[in-house]
Amino acid sequence: MTDEFTTEIYYDDDADVSTLEDDTVAVLGYGSQGHAHALNLDDSGVDVVVGLREDSSSRSAAEADGLEVTTPAEAVAQATYVSVLVPDTVQPAVYENAIAPNLEAGDTLQFAHGLNIHYNQITPPEDVDVTMIAPKSPGHLVRRNYENDEGTPGLLAVYQDTTGDAHERALAYGKAIGCTRAGVVETTFREETETDLFGEQAVLCGGIASLIKTGYETLVDAGYSPEMAYFECMNEMKLIVDLMYEGGLGAMWDSVSDTAEYGGLTRGDDVVDEAVRENMEEVLEEVQNGEFTREWVLENQAGRPSYNQLREAEKSHEIEEVGERLRELFAWEEAEAETEDSEEEDEDEDEQKVRADD
Ligand SMILES: NC(=O)C1=CN([C@@H]2O[C@H](COP(=O)(O)OP(=O)(O)OC[C@H]3O[C@@H](n4cnc5c(N)ncnc54)[C@H](OP(=O)(O)O)[C@@H]3O)[C@@H](O)[C@H]2O)C=CC1
Numbered sequence: 001m002t003d004e005f006t007t008e009i010y011y012d013d014d015a016d017v018s019t020l021e022d023d024t025v026a027v028l029g030y031g032s033q034g035h036a037h038a039l040n041l042d043d044s045g046v047d048v049v050v051g052l053r054e055d056s057s058s059r060s061a062a063e064a065d066g067l068e069v070t071t072p073a074e075a076v077a078q079a080t081y082v083s084v085l086v087p088d089t090v091q092p093a094v095y096e097n098a099i100a101p102n103l104e105a106g107d108t109l110q111f112a113h114g115l116n117i118h119y120n121q122i123t124p125p126e127d128v129d130v131t132m133i134a135p136k137s138p139g140h141l142v143r144r145n146y147e148n149d150e151g152t153p154g155l156l157a158v159y160q161d162t163t164g165d166a167h168e169r170a171l172a173y174g175k176a177i178g179c180t181r182a183g184v185v186e187t188t189f190r191e192e193t194e195t196d197l198f199g200e201q202a203v204l205c206g207g208i209a210s211l212i213k214t215g216y217e218t219l220v221d222a223g224y225s226p227e228m229a230y231f232e233c234m235n236e237m238k239l240i241v242d243l244m245y246e247g248g249l250g251a252m253w254d255s256v257s258d259t260a261e262y263g264g265l266t267r268g269d270d271v272v273d274e275a276v277r278e279n280m281e282e283v284l285e286e287v288q289n290g291e292f293t294r295e296w297v298l299e300n301q302a303g304r305p306s307y308n309q310l311r312e313a314e315k316s317h318e319i320e321e322v323g324e325r326l327r328e329l330f331a332w333e334e335a336e337a338e339t340e341d342s343e344e345e346d347e348d349e350d351e352q353k354v355r356a357d358d
């Protein structure tokens with residue numbers, strides 16, 4: 001265990017958004033990350049143009065948000081800084097068709113995840129900077145945090161620095177989207193890509209979803225009601241994870257009962273046992289040796305047959321149907337929304353009153 005962090009962490013004082021004052025940033029894609037980066041950059045005073053295909057379903061949203069929208073090729077041609085925020089699977093084609101023909105020497109190619117660079121799906125020319133600012137969060141929170149004057153932790157990596165300014169420019173980008181408010185950790189494309197893929201597969205998305213479903217199924221198969229199983233294995237998960245997020249595992253253990261703490265400490269490792277560790281090691285190996293990425297590229301080339309089938313199976317799992325019905329009955333969610341509505345109405349009334357008084 002190290003008692004000192006070996007990585008550099010950068011904050012607002014280490015970055016200067018004005019580094020990008022002569023740049024136009026092309027944000028390609030207006031999905032989860034794209035909308036957040038584009039709006040945060042725009043609010044930070046950076047010149048932004050959004051690149052979307054002609055028939056894009058996101059076009060109206062970006063235009064309604066007051067942003068300039070053009071095609072990806074045109075956006076790259078206008079820009080000096082290109083932020084690639086279309087899905088990983090379409091990035092190689094967008095790169096070939098829209099980015100590469102319009103990149104100029106000295107431009108920056110910016111990613112939020114290193115997959116296509118690390119696994120050689122995109123090979124940029126030597127005369128551009130290639131950097132990464134990867135928020136460690138879903139895009140919608142990157143935007144929400146920014147609007148609430150809060151930050152989103154992020155990672156910074158420089159793959160190629162031809163201008164000599166790649167690092168400084170990436171930091172400026174990180175500041176403009178709100179990441180340096182929380183802290184930006186220095187890493188490499190390899191480390192970001194492999195840890196991100198492992199994390200989402202084994203723990204954050206795949207691992208947790210399987211843990212929840214298996215817990216739910218174990219209770220229901222033993223004759224307990226689906227409602228009880230849902231509350232116990234899915235709903236309360238958020239409340240427990242919130243405690244971990246705020247204060248680590250310690251905050252969670254402190255907050256739960258001694259009975260839960262003893263039961264968890266004695267039984268947790270029986271559930272996630274050495275066999276699970278070995279499975280995790282296998283998942284990591286497939287990430288490291290490129291097997292997962294090869295499989296994912298081929299799956300896309302074949303029109304995503306397994307992906308579509310697995311998605312449907314996940315959607316039709318009983319826990320989803322039970323959860324949907326139960327969430328509709330969550331009286332406190334409605335009550336919260338009603339309180340917010342009535343607060344807004346009160347504010348509107350107060351505002352109108354002030355205007356009338358004027
Ligand atoms: N989702 C997340 O929170 C995170 C994502 N990342 C990374 O960020 C990057 C973007 O991911 P994410 O935000 O999830 O992406 P999304 O799936 O949300 O991107 C959708 C956007 O891309 C556009 N798009 C899709 N296909 C094309 C195409 N062929 N040509 C042009 N535009 C296209 C869509 O427009 P249209 O309406 O035309 O389909 C839409 O605007 C990835 O590298 C991902 O790994 C990193 C951290 C977290």
Ligand SMILES: CC[C@](O)(C(C)=O)C(=O)O
Nearest residue numbers: 136137138196200204205
């Ligand atoms: C955890 C999933 C993620 O890596 C993310 C939101 O960080 C992603 O690829 O969406």
Ligand SMILES: [Mg+2]
Nearest residue numbers: 136137196200
């Ligand atoms: Mg991630």
Ligand SMILES: [Mg+2]
Nearest residue numbers: 113196197200
């Ligand atoms: Mg990811």
